[in-house]
Structures are given as structure tokens and as C-alpha cells.
Amino acid sequence: MSSDFWIDQWLGSPRFQRYVDSAGGDRGDALALYEWNASLSAALLKDFSHFEVALRNAYDKAISSAWKNSTHWLLDPQSPVVVPLWRVKTHSDGLKRGSDINEKNRRQVFRAIDNCGKKNAEAGKVIAELTFGFWRYMTTSAHEKSLWVTYLHKAFSGKPQRSDIDRIIGTVHILRNRIAHQEQIFNLAHEFDPAIVHTEMMTVLERINPEAKARVLASSSVAEVFNSRP
Template identity: 55%
Template sequence: MSDVWVDEWLGTARFARYVDACSGDRARALQLYEWNVQAGQALMHDIAHFEVALRNAYDAAISARWRSRTHWLLDAESPAVVPIWRTKTVKGMKRGADVNTLTRKSVDSAIARCGSAKATSGKVIAEMTLGFWRQLTTNAMEKTVWVPYLHRAFPPGTQRSEVDRAIERVNALRNRIAHHEPISTQSGSVDAEQVHREMLALLRGIAPQVHEHLTATSTVAIVFARRP
């Protein structure tokens, strides 16, 4: 029986990646695709819990030391929106650049979606993406966000660079899953299991009880054990 419908459904180029991973066995390739979807669903469950814990831990860490009555995300002096100027070399020429441009646009867009002047901090926080929260631990945010605020959300001695690297990898994995890309190392992509372990390690530091709950409810290990 012809399985041309699989190529028509998934696209020849997309399915070919799974066929190659299965040494040309198209039946096994389809099984691998189905497993990839199941693995993505299991990972997204855990990433969703991690993201909510992360954003609330960040909000608590900043809010506890924010001196204005206006919430830090809605304040004009927020470290997430004020210009942060750095010198960059572009084609051999030094130029000043505002490295906070993307975060400012993200915050402004979220506020607009939440009703502009009527926006509440809770709604705006829920609108911010994982990519936004990751930006708060980049090197550019070391002095304005990490040192005065965010390092307090983690155990003493936690390195900003390690946190940033781990969250960047989690965000990249999340985006791969959202775009239905392969996550199996056997298909030549990201080491999802390693990223998952790094994510759990971060979660243990910022929210131990959430970590305990997540490890009890996660199905990632079960799904990965069933990899074709």
C-alpha cells in the first residue's frame, strides 16, 4: 500500500529527516515522527511549569527591591525598558547601540495587548514570552538586572552566565517543539534530555516545591524510554 500520503501530509523534506534517521525505513520513520510529537508534548508540559515558576520568581525578586509604587514592568524607569547603551564594532567601525530595544518593544507590545493604560502587572507578566525572561539574564543586563535583583532568585553563588545559557537552551528547545521540528538526538538535533536536566536544576534552585511537583508529574523519562 502506498504511503505517498505521508509526504503530502508532512512534506517530503520534513519526512526525509526521519527517513534518514531510520536508514530509509519509512515505517519506522513514521513511528519516530509520532514519538517526536509525544516527546514534544511531554517536554512542553514541563517547560510550561518551569516558565511560570521562572517569571514569578523573577517578578518577586525585582518587586521586593523596587522602590517605586508603580510595578517595575509598568514603570518608565524599568530596567526592562530604559535604554542600555553599549559600543559595538560593525564592519570595523564602532557604533553605539541600545541593547534594550527588543525587551522594550516586548514590554510595550504586551502592555498594549493588555489595554495600555488599563493594563495590570499580572496580565502583562502573563503576556511576556520565555524569550523575554531569558533576555533579563544576558550579559547586557548584568549590572542593571542581575546584580541588583535577579541573583537573589537563585541560590548563593549561582553564575548569571550559566543561568542565561540554560534558559537560552530551554527557549530554543521550546521553539523547536512549537515549530514541529525534530528533537531526537538521533535525527541530528538538540539533546533534549540534557536541556531538560539543566532546566530541572534551575527549577530546583528557584522553586524547590515546584521542582518536587514537576518531577512527580513529568512523563519525559517515560516517553524517552519508548524512543523507537
Template identity: 40%
Template sequence: MTTPHPGPGGWVEAWLSAPRISVYLAAAAGDRQRALDLYEWNTQLSSALLHDLAHLEVGIRNAYDQALTQHAQFVPHWTTNPQQVFAPVLRTKKVYDPSVGRRVSRRVDVNDKPRKALQRAISEAGGMNAPPGKIVAQLMFGFWRYLSSAAHEVPLWRPYLHHAFAAGTSRPDVDVRMGDLHELRNRVAHHEPLLSWNLVKAQQQLVELAGLISPDLAQHITTSSKVAALLASRP
């Protein structure tokens, strides 16, 4: 009678940490080899998702850049006008106050983060004389994600940014998809488990959003993606 193989040894915990592998062990009902197989599958799936998200991100940023360049009057280019594009917009929000140990209402400038992100991108690209395309490329997914937020409805979405998408596209619809995909991107970028994530829905959101920019882009993402095949091959 053959004795079952005990599976990978303690080096796995030393490599991944006990808390991290425990998630996969739970999903594999304690089977160490299947847990490791699940981890490998999760890593491959993360890479495939990053591939698709990268295609979407490039499409989003270029569509927004084109909309602002063609329809706004920022001279010489919108990337050189952080204070004008993201002028202070004050909103009352709940923020954590460490002095009282709880969230309190504060008037905050919701454009502070995008303004600083654009200023940082200008610096990283080489300064105010850097080519606009280089500055655009320095801006992270989170920057583009928040351009569809409610705070930008009047100053940016209605006059300019809606041109990035198919006619009649709703800003809230874009914002919901961008929010969900931003959260997913952060998760895969930090090598987190995707075992319980609704990735069928996420992939649908990604392709739908790409389709609002360009049906051809949506088709390319669909045909080049490995996500569906990986989902079907889960250990």
C-alpha cells in the same frame, strides 16, 4: 511467503513535505513505517517538553516579578515603567548591514527589544491600567530568557533579579541554561526534529534551573514529566 508491507504511502510527503519526512526516513534507514513512528514519537516528546518548559516558564516569570516587586522601587509597578526598567544601554556589537552585505560594528541599545516587548505586553493586556499580573502573563519566554544576559548584570541582576534564585546563584549559570532551553523551546514550538538533540542534558538543565527557584517545583516537574519515559521508548 509474506510480502513485506511497503509502509505509509505518498500522502505522508503531501502532509509533512518531502524535506521534513526525509529527516525521519534517514533516521529509520528508509523504513517508512518506522519513520512515521519516529515522527509521532517526536510529536509526543515535543508536547511533553512543552509541559515541563511551561512549568519552568511560569516559575521563572513569577520569581522575577516577585524579585522586582519586592526589591526595586519602581512605582506603581515595574511593568508600568518600560523606560525606567530598561533604560538605554549602549554596546558595540556586530550587526548585519545590508548596504555593504556584511556584519559591521555598531553601537546598539541592547535594551531596545525588552523595552519594546514590555510595551507590547502592556498594550495587549489592555493598557497602562491593566493589572500587573496580566501584563506579566503576556510576556513571552524570550523576554525572561534575556533578563539573565550580561547586559543586565549591573542594572538588574545584582540589585534585584538574583533574589529570584537560591543564594549564591551565578548569573552566567542561569543564562547558559536559559539560553539552551529557549533554543529548545523554539524548536519544539515549531515542530522541528529532536532526533539528535541531547534531551537528557536539556531535561537536567530544566530541573536544575527549577531547583534554583524552588526545590519543590523541581520535584513536581520531575514527578509529573513524561520526558524520561518517552526517551526510553524511542522507536
């Protein structure tokens, strides 16, 4: 038995083997690579959290500024994120069926409202309760007319295309989920490369709030950690 078998007990042999392979078979280098991956993940999560807060507040401002009802848009039963939004999809069996694409969003909103006091729920607390995944799906093509054209385009300077914003936020969401599950985040496909995802996320943050982008970059350790790869 190897003297460092504790590593396999700690991390799991299949999991650690991916790092061993990337390190050319050297287990010591593989452990250093694992620890570096964890450091990079932590640095990215810090900046991702700043981005998420900026994004949800920008969306809230954009919708609230044009919302006509007296009830906050997130608590209103006529909210575009909770009313049924039907689309016809072709399923694997070849049949076309109607699907309410807001069903998942609606469940999330209602659960957040329940968790924040039900009838006494405050909009700010509900906003903070909702997951990043909720905000991420607000820019998908299915919400082009109901959200992007009507409200969300106002959250970004420079009149960007919805599809470009959605692609970038989508890659942030995917990489964030990998990190949340303590997965390897290097040697990914080009579009999910941490350095590329971080850079593109910063371009979106600049469109939302250039001062916030400058502040996040000033305190970010992503570039430093990324360049210290063993």
C-alpha cells in the same frame, strides 16, 4: 507511486526524509519515529510551561522586593527593562556603533501593556502577556549589572553564576522554539539534547522552588517518553 505517498503529502518529502534517514531507510519505522518525536515534544512543552511560569514569577518577586518606586517595576518608565541601555558593538563592516539592547524588550513591554488595557493594565496580566523570550534575555551578560547583580540573583538559591543560569535558560529557549516549529529534536548537538536540557532545567527550577521542581517531576512524562524511542 508508493502506497504510503500520503505521508509525504502530509509531512512533506524533505521533512519526512530526515526521519527516513534516521530510521535506516525504513518508512514505517520513520513514521513511528516522527510520532515519537511529537510525543516527546508535547511532554517537554508541558514541563517548559511550568518552568516559564515559575521563572517569571521568581523574577517579579526578586525585582519587586527591591523596587523603590510606587509603580510596579514593569509599568514604571524607569524600569531597567525599558530604559535605554547602550552598548558598543563591532559590526561586520568593522565599524563600532552604539546599540540600545533594550529596544526589543521595550517594544515587547509596551505592546503587552497596550494589549492588557493600556493605562488600566494590571502588572499580573502584563507579566503573563510577555513571551518566554523576554524573560530569557534578562540574564544575558548585557544585563549583568542592571538586572542580575541588582535583582535577579535573589531569585536563585545557592548563589549560582549568571552565565550558568543564562546558558541553561538559553538552551531551553532554543529547544522550545524548535518544538514550536514542529522540528526534529533528537540527534541534536550535545548541549541541546532534550534529556540534558530537561535535566539542567530542573536544576534551575530547584534553585527557584524545590517543591515546584518535585511536583513537576512527579507529573512529568519526559523520561518515560524519551526511553520509549522506537
